[in-house]
Amino acid sequence: MRYSLLMHYPEMTEADLGEDVLSEGKAAFDAYAKSLDTAGVLISAEVLQPVAMATTLTLREGTPKIQDGPFADTKEHLGGTFVIDVPDLDAALAWGQKCPAAQYGVVEIRPSAVFFHRGQWQSAM
Amino acid sequence: MSQGNAAARAEQVARASYGRLLALLAAPTGDIPAAEDALADAFVKALTSWPTTAIPDNPEGWLLTVARNRLRDLYKSAAHRTSTPLREVEVSVSDNFEPESIPDKRLELMFVCAHPAVEAGIRTPLMLQTVLGCEAAQIATAFAVPAPAMAQRLVRAKRRIRDARIPFAVPTQQDMPTRLPAVLEAIYGAYAIDWMLDSGESVGESLSAEALYLAATLATLLEYEPEAFGLAALIAFSLSRANARIVDGRYVPLDEQDTDRWDAGMIARGEGWLRRAHSFGRVGRFQLEAAIQSAHCARAATDSTDWLTLRKLYIALVTIAPTLGARVSLAAAIGRIDGARAGLAALDAIPDAALDRFQPAWAARAHLLVEAERPREAAEAYGVAMSLTADPIARRYLDEKVRGLASS
Numbered sequence: 264m265r266y267s268l269l270m271h272y273p274e275m276t277e278a279d280l281g282e283d284v285l286s287e288g289k290a291a292f293d294a295y296a297k298s299l300d301t302a303g304v305l306i307s308a309e310v311l312q313p314v315a316m317a318t319t320l321t322l323r324e325g326t327p328k329i330q331d332g333p334f335a336d337t338k339e340h341l342g343g344t345f346v347i348d349v350p351d352l353d354a355a356l357a358w359g360q361k362c363p364a365a366q367y368g369v370v371e372i373r374p375s376a377v378f379f380h381r382g383q384w385q386s387a388m
Numbered sequence: 389m390s391q392g393n394a395a396a397r398a399e400q401v402a403r404a405s406y407g408r409l410l411a412l413l414a415a416p417t418g419d420i421p422a423a424e425d426a427l428a429d430a431f432v433k434a435l436t437s438w439p440t441t442a443i444p445d446n447p448e449g450w451l452l453t454v455a456r457n458r459l460r461d462l463y464k465s466a467a468h469r470t471s472t473p474l475r476e477v478e479v480s481v482s483d484n485f486e487p488e489s490i491p492d493k494r495l496e497l498m499f500v501c502a503h504p505a506v507e508a509g510i511r512t513p514l515m516l517q518t519v520l521g522c523e524a525a526q527i528a529t530a531f532a533v534p535a536p537a538m539a540q541r542l543v544r545a546k547r548r549i550r551d552a553r554i555p556f557a558v559p560t561q562q563d564m565p566t567r568l569p570a571v572l573e574a575i576y577g578a579y580a581i582d583w584m585l586d587s588g589e590s591v592g593e594s595l596s597a598e599a600l601y602l603a604a605t606l607a608t609l610l611e612y613e614p615e616a617f618g619l620a621a622l623i624a625f626s627l628s629r630a631n632a633r634i635v636d637g638r639y640v641p642l643d644e645q646d647t648d649r650w651d652a653g654m655i656a657r658g659e660g661w662l663r664r665a666h667s668f669g670r671v672g673r674f675q676l677e678a679a680i681q682s683a684h685c686a687r688a689a690t691d692s693t694d695w696l697t698l699r700k701l702y703i704a705l706v707t708i709a710p711t712l713g714a715r716v717s718l719a720a721a722i723g724r725i726d727g728a729r730a731g732l733a734a735l736d737a738i739p740d741a742a743l744d745r746f747q748p749a750w751a752a753r754a755h756l757l758v759e760a761e762r763p764r765e766a767a768e769a770y771g772v773a774m775s776l777t778a779d780p781i782a783r784r785y786l787d788e789k790v791r792g793l794a795s796s
Binding site: 264350351353354388 | 418503505551552553554555557
């Protein structure tokens with residue numbers, strides 16, 4: 264089963280964090296990604312640019328509506344994703360608990376429904 | 389073979405084996421709805437084929453085989469529809485099961501139902517439906533929820549278990565402290581509901597016997613969890629008095645019960661589990677509740693009830709688990725020891741708005757008002773208690789109490 268770990272946390276600039284915290288955080292994420300990779304469960308990992316760079320698009324009202332900014336404006340934002348392939352929810356929860364972002368933010372765990380692989384959509388269920 | 393015999397036998401097997409068969413069918417994929425459908429089909433097939441052939445020697449094995457074939461067909465057609473190969477479904481089990489050789493996956497199923505990813509409020513209903521085979525309508529009644537709403541919540545929870553792939557697994561020792569309480573709560577719920585619905589039925593057939601089995605299995609398998617033993621003891625003590633609680637269709641309160649009607653063997657089982665629980669030196673809510681029941685059962689040997697000990701136990705219980713039931717029982721114990729006025733004062737001091745709708749509180753209040761020689765208010769309190777229960781046996785008991793007041 265493929266699960267996405269969606270990391271939500273308050274956005275901080277490099278200046279806000281300070282050099283020490285930043286390098287500590289980088290090391291933690293480096294170790295985490297490498298442990299997922301070594302365990303053979305990592306599909307992909309993306310840390311996203313600040314939410315100010317986000318653009319939202321919807322066709323819900325018929326015509327394309329493109330808006331700057333994120334979908335919902337809250338204090339915490341989607342900061343990045345890890346896509347992992349593990350047997351079940353307990354395994355995904357266990358990896359989620361090791362995620363550095365869980366220390367200061369919220370990690371949402373979502374099972375995948377379909378994914379694109381080798382030129383076609385495949386069921387993940 | 390008559391239609392009626394086959395139907396009766398199928399129903400008997402359904403009651404005894406439903407959860408066992410469902411757990412086994414659902415465990416490989418986590419797909420409880422598909423397992424339910426397959427099992428329902430197997431029961432329908434039993435009802436049509438057993439009257440014409442014969443009831444098989446091993447009805448459980450027969451039902452399991454038929455249900456497994458149904459599931460295999462289902463997954464084959466699903467595989468045909470989609471382009472992706474589905475997970476291997478475990479179906480290659482011999483058709484000649486001995487009943488003892490059918491593995492018991494109910495523990496795994498219990499931990500699935502009480503998984504943290506499952507909404508807390510639906511865990512007990514889910515366990516009642518899947519492990520014990522209760523009807524959704526029956527569960528809805530017990531939880532005072534409209535039947536369609538309960539059915540919908542159950543469906544949603546089962547879909548979530550399947551789609552998020554919550555595994556059928558017993559938690560590790562490390563996760564046990566956070567996972568176990570929800571399972572204990574759900575078993576306790578199963579036992580408590582039984583007294584409401586089947587107050588007249590014989591113990592062997594009732595859900596509380598099943599709840600006792602689940603609690604005992606849980607305790608034995610987990611080995612080092614005192615609260616699981618405490619829960620098993622609590623249910624055993626309560627069950628031991630089942631035949632004395634309702635006599636000739638009449639409710640008999642605990643202190644008026646004929647102790648000869650208590651099941652000494654069941655009390656001994658309860659004592660054994662309670663000793664085992666205490667040996668760990670970690671007190672908990674269910675152990676205290678079991679100790680309270682044990683103190684009541686001691687009347688069979690001593691011919692008197694030790695209210696001072698009971699009050700101590702209730703105080704300890706209220707400290708760690710301040711439920712409305714425990715608070716009302718403490719007030720009643722105070723009434724026994726310090727008199728009705730003290731009991732009423734303790735009852736009035738319970739800081740909970742739900743007290744006004746809590747039936748046992750009104751029954752206890754009525755009893756204390758009788759003791760305090762305030763018959764008019766007692767009759768009113770009995771009336772409220774009666775309005776808060778649908779159980780005909782309880783209503784009859786309360787009604788007779790009111791009549792007794794009027795004639796005295």
